[in-house]
Structures are given as structure tokens and as C-alpha cells.
Amino acid sequence: MIKVRPVVERMHGYVPGEQLRGASVVKLNTNENPYPPAPGVLAAVAACASEELRRYPDPMATPLRDAAARVYDVTPERVLVGNGSDDLLTMVMRTLVGGDDVVVYPEPTYSLYDMLVTIQEGRSLTIPFPADFTLPPALADTTGRVLIVCNPNSPSGTFTPVDVIETLVRGRDGVVVVDEAYVDFAPASALPLVARYDNVLVLRTLSKSFSLAGMRIGLAFGQPALIAALAKVKDSYNVSRVAIAAGVAALDDYAWMERNVARIVATRARLAAGLRALDYEVLPSAANFVFARRRGDDQAPVQAALRARGVLVRHFATPRLADALRITVGTDDEIDRLLAELRALR
Ligand SMILES: Cc1ncc(COP(=O)(O)O)c(C=O)c1O
Numbered sequence: 001m002i003k004v005r006p007v008v009e010r011m012h013g014y015v016p017g018e019q020l021r022g023a024s025v026v027k028l029n030t031n032e033n034p035y036p037p038a039p040g041v042l043a044a045v046a047a048c049a050s051e052e053l054r055r056y057p058d059p060m061a062t063p064l065r066d067a068a069a070r071v072y073d074v075t076p077e078r079v080l081v082g083n084g085s086d087d088l089l090t091m092v093m094r095t096l097v098g099g100d101d102v103v104v105y106p107e108p109t110y111s112l113y114d115m116l117v118t119i120q121e122g123r124s125l126t127i128p129f130p131a132d133f134t135l136p137p138a139l140a141d142t143t144g145r146v147l148i149v150c151n152p153n154s155p156s157g158t159f160t161p162v163d164v165i166e167t168l169v170r171g172r173d174g175v176v177v178v179d180e181a182y183v184d185f186a187p188a189s190a191l192p193l194v195a196r197y198d199n200v201l202v203l204r205t206l207s208k209s210f211s212l213a214g215m216r217i218g219l220a221f222g223q224p225a226l227i228a229a230l231a232k233v234k235d236s237y238n239v240s241r242v243a244i245a246a247g248v249a250a251l252d253d254y255a256w257m258e259r260n261v262a263r264i265v266a267t268r269a270r271l272a273a274g275l276r277a278l279d280y281e282v283l284p285s286a287a288n289f290v291f292a293r294r295r296g297d298d299q300a301p302v303q304a305a306l307r308a309r310g311v312l313v314r315h316f317a318t319p320r321l322a323d324a325l326r327i328t329v330g331t332d333d334e335i336d337r338l339l340a341e342l343r344a345l346r
Contacts, residue, residue, distance in 0.1 A: 011118045014111065017314055026337050028328040029312040031154070031182070031289050033211035035263065035331075037246070038256035041212070044249035048242045060231065061239040064247040068219050071251045072191060077224040080231055081247070083238045085181055085205040085218030089116055092146065092177055092201065092220075094233040097122040102144035106136050108320055109150045110179065128320075133158040133283060140168060147172065150179040152186050155316060155326040157285035159186050162193070169197050175226065177201045184209030184261050185268075186286035191221060198223045208288055210250045210257050217247045264288050268329045274339040275327075278346070293324040302345065309341045 017030035036042075061081035069076040082088035089112060097103055097120040105113055107126040117124045125144055127136045133156040139147065147168065152159045169176045178190040180202055193200045201222040207213035217239065220230065239247075250257070272282045272290050280292035293299075303315035303325060314326040327338065 007118055007121055011115060014115050018312060020312060022310070024310050026311045026330060026334045028289075028330050028334065028338060029314040029326075030213075031208060031287070031328045032213050033208060033260060033264070033288065034329075034334060035211055035260040037211040037215075038250055038253035040249040040253050041246050044245040045242055048245050053241060055241075056237050057239060057241040057244055059237055061244045061247075064217070064239065064244045064251075067248045067251045071254060072219075072221065074191075074194065074221060075224075078194065078221055078227060080220040080222075080227045080234075081239050081244075082218035082220060082234070083240075083243070084207060084216040085179070085203045085220075086112060087216070087234070087238055088203050088218045088220045088230070089113070089177075089179070091230045091234050092175075093117060093120045093122070095229050096145050096175055101146075102142075103146045103148065104139065104142045104144040104174075105148040105150070106139060106153075108155065108316070108318065109148075110154050110181075113148055113150075129153075129156070135160045135164055135168075143173060145174045146177060147174055148177045148179060150181070151190065152182045152285070152287040154182070154287065154289070155314070155321065155324070156283050156291045157182075157287040157289055157326075158283055158291075159286035162188050162190050165190050166193060166197075169193060169200055172199060175199050175201055177203060179203045181205045182208055182287035182289075184257065185265060185288050194221045194223070198226075201226060206247060206250055209261050211260065212246060212250055215243050215246045217243050217250075264329045267332055267335055270332065271327065271329055271335045271339075274335065275342075278339070278342055280325075289326055289328045291324055291326055296323055298322050299325045302342075305345050306338070306341055309344075311338050311341050313338070 064081050065076050065079045068079045093116040099121045101122045102125050103117045103122055104125045106129050114124050127138050183189045191202050194202055204219040206217040275282050275292045283291045299315050
């Protein structure tokens with residue numbers, strides 16, 4: 001019998017959204033971008049197909065780190081590149097959390113946090129969001145090595161104003177991680193806090209707004225000493241040559257990303273209105289997905305019926321989320337198809 005660590009034996013692995021493919025499948029379950037990455041990205045990736053691939057990439061992804069520093073107006077010492085922001089979350093936990101250290105976060109939120117804390121043998125202290133998903137005031141009374149605020153939050157899509165996050169940061173001992181995976185679809189970012197507070201770490205990804213989920217690129221912004229500590233525990237060559245080139249090209253065409261975000265934000269309003277017309281309560285979304293609920297009405301059968309009709313949406317079978325669906329904002333055509341299928345199910 002193989003013996004694995006007891007915490008690993010006991011834990012459930014992360015369950016990603018289904019990656020079903022097919023020409024007729026409408027995939028609205030993993031918050032991917034329905035539009036392609038910038039043309040410059042495709043050219044940069046093609047240019048990587050050379051014998052240079054026999055060489056390791058730059059360990060700190062320096063060209064991408066420098067490009068991110070330029071675009072986000074910080075010094076490169078304040079930037080770390082990850083193999084997706086999931087990789088950066090892993091580095092955060094490895095660096096800051098050991099046996100019995102406490103990590104605080106409001107829930108429901110991104111379920112990976114719980115898993116990464118468990119792997120470190122740390123303890124998650126979760127504070128329930130109220131029904132409207134505003135940040136629970138009780139967070140201010142907690143202590144812990146790390147506080148994570150996912151903003152906009154997943155799966156709710158709701159947004160906490162940056163000045164509310166700042167009140168949590170001020171005077172707090174531990175590190176406040178702001179997971180901004182969806183922030184390009186939101187009104188504001190906590191990035192300015194990084195310059196003012198040593199204990200803030202902002203995580204970004206190119207998976208959503210920049211249409212690069214398949215490339216795996218995340219960016220962390222924090223004070224240089226924290227960035228240097230995180231870099232110590234990362235995999236040696238955590239970002240591939242191809243990803244470095246793609247990331248630089250994506251950041252170079254910021255306007256492309258902004259155009260796609262504007263289209264998604266417009267479609268988001270249509271989607272929310274269509275769902276409300278079908279008697280769903282829809283929380284105000286600042287992300288590229290919406291959270292739609294029918295109180296007390298388990299949505300698992302609806303998710304299954306949509307799936308049978310070739311439309312994938314996300315359902316979470318937990319007590320607080322079972323009566324809701326998380327639906328990614330696709331193209332207008334995809335949203336029309338989803339709404340038509342939902343109407344047909346009635
Ligand atoms: C809140 C949140 N953080 C982080 C991630 C991970 O993103 P990445 O693709 O950069 O690893 C996701 C992915 O869905 C997410 O929803």
C-alpha cells in the first residue's frame with residue numbers, strides 16, 4: 001500500500017469545470033473569454049517554434065516581468081510571474097503558511113484556497129458572506145497569517161470597493177492577498193494599495209480578460225521583500241518560453257483586451273436582464289460571469305438538462321450554492337442560445 005500524507009488522503013482534490021469540447025458545445029462553465037487573444041500573441045507564439053526551445057526559459061520570466069512593471073507602473077522588483085495565478089497562490093501558501101497557521105477568507109469563494117491551506121497543514125478560518133455578498137464586518141476582528149479577499153468574488157461576481165479593503169489592510173499584522181482574477185471587468189483595482197502598504201499582495205491573471213487561460217500566466221504585485229520570499233519557493237522555471245513571449249505580446253496590446261472587456265460587460269447586462277426575465281435573482285456582477293439564483297430551487301437538474309442540450313454552466317452542490325448557477329458571459333449568440341434553452345426547459 002502506498003502511504004500518502006494523511007492530509008492528502010483526507011482532502012478532496014480541486015474539481016475543475018468540465019472541459020467538454022465540440023463545435024456545438026456552448027461552454028459557459030469556467031469563465032474563459034469567448035474572444036481570441038490579440039493577433040500579436042498568436043504571432044509571438046508561432047515565433048517560439050524554434051530550436052531555442054531546447055533551452056530553459058528565464059527563471060524570473062524577466063521580459064514579461066519588465067513588461068508588467070511598465071504596464072502597471074511599478075518597479076520590476078514588485079512583480080512576480082506565475083504559471084497562472086493558481087501557481088502564485090501555491091507560492092503564497094508555501095511561503096506564509098505552516099502547520100496550524102491561520103488563513104482567513106470570506107466564503108463561499110474560490111475553493112482552491114481551502115485546498116492549498118490544507119496541503120500546508122494550516123487552518124482555514126472562514127467568515128460567511130451575508131446574502132448580498134458584501135464583505136462581512138467580522139473579518140476585521142480576525143487575526144491570521146494571511147487574509148484573502150477575492151475581488152470580484154467567485155462565484156458571486158460581486159465587488160468590494162477598494163476603500164473597504166483598505167480598512168482591512170490598515171493595521172493588520174498578516175498579509176492581505178487580493179485575488180483580482182476578474183478585476184479588468186470591475187470598476188477599480190487594489191493595485192495602488194501595494195505602494196502604500198507593505199502587507200498587500202495583489203494577484204492578477206491573463207487567463208480571463210486577456211483570453212489566455214490555456215497559456216497559464218499570472219502576475220503578483222507586492223513589496224520587494226515579499227516578492228523575493230515568494231520567488232524562493234517557486235518552481236525553478238515556472239513559466240515557459242512560449243508563455244513569456246505570449247504574455248509580453250498580450251500586455252503590448254492592452255487596447256485589444258479593453259475592447260473585448262467592453263463587449264463582455266455589454267453582454268453581461270443582457271444576460272442578467274434575460275435571467276431576471278426568467279425569474280432568477282441575479283447579483284450585480286463585476287466579473288465575466290453572473291450568479292443567478294432561484295431561492296430554494298436546486299439548480300442541479302437545470303445544469304444537467306442544459307448540459308444534455310450542449311450548454312455548460314457551473315453548479316456547486318454545496319448548501320449555500322445549490323440553488324444557483326454561475327454562468328460565464330459568452331458571445332451574444334452563446335447567451336441567446338443559453339436563454340433560449342432555459343426558456344425551453346420551462
Ligand atoms: C478567483 C480565481 N482566482 C484564480 C484563478 C486562477 O486563474 P489562473 O488561470 O490564472 O490560474 C481563478 C480561475 O478560475 C479564479 O476564479
